[in-house]
Amino acid sequence: MTSEDIGPGTARPGGRTARVRSAVLRAAGDALAEHGLAGLDLADVARRAEVGKTTVYRRWGTPATLVADLLADMAEQSLPRTESGTLLGDLRANARLVARTLADPRQGALFKAVIAAATCDTRTAAALHRFYDIRVSEWEPCARQAVERGELPADTDTREVIRAVSAPLYYRLLTTGEPLDEATADRAAEAAAAAARAGAFRTARP
Template sequence: MQSGQSSAGPVGRGAKVRAAVHAATLAELVDKGYAALTVENVAQRAGVHKTTVYRRWKDRESLLVDALAEHMAMDIPVPDTGAIETDLGALARSLVQAFTGATGQAVLAAMFTGAAHLPEIAAARRHVFEDRLVRAEPVVTRAVERGELPADTDPAELLKTLAAPIYLRLLVTADPVDETTADLAVHVTLAAARAGALRAASRLPEQTTS
């Protein structure tokens, strides 16, 4: 692959180029879907030459993975309201808002249908969700420190429980997803956590057989 000439694109260099190309990738995904996504169209939309894109990403798959990972990592901020119920409510509502808009729907379609067969997408999906869990864990640890949750609550299990009913509706049942969905997820998650059902696996009670 040729290195190409230095681009004099209007978006500048470095971080600005990366941001512009990421934004263009998501915009193309929304407008045309994964099947019609091309590096050439992304470059044109971003205002750079395609060789500028190829210097940073070897193909459209690596470009898509990078854009999706960046979008997913930055799209939902981690709240610190001072109470676990409002923290989880903010997380759940942000998740709903992120995936019910046009961009969110296109991201889900790419990650779970259109490009789901690609090993790079599967790896990116795992990385993105693992990263999101790690970033949101302070919400749970702060609640434990405040005495709002049992001391042995597993942050990852709690956050998975919060997200599960939302993703079920988004990806499986196609039921409506709105703030009521988010509020119900919070209610169920807190009930389970306070009942001790979301403890670390090593501390869960052993099942007995009759």
């Protein structure tokens, strides 16, 4: 996933190519947070990253491809899930991680830009969907283990439980601008846990 000459996922990690990719993706994230997808220029990214324009154009080719690689890298770098032994403890850890990420000035602006771009660019939308699919898959075992412990109904849609945790946090980011603090995160986790226990996410509704 670090070759300048071939597509992501096909070269061994490490070395100069990894350093170049890291610098370019960091620069792309900064530029995206500042200007959005419409203002993402590969030559500007190369200048920010202090690498040759030819390298950036050959490796990524288009802003949409660069955004897709950026999202893939963000998914790879995200912290692993927490296992507390209880559904609420696990969901609270997930909610606090999401809230901290979105409350960060750079990361919050970056997610706003990517979400906005995804509404009008199919490739960005596909990359964003892959990012969230990876993150939901990382945390889904929290809900699955809760089912196995008897905390949730056996036919619970465990992926929907995880989605329900972050949904109100993204809503706040995109609509109200109100603070994303631990209290807000804990409230989202508690609401998702209560709904799951009540059977709101059962696949076979009574």
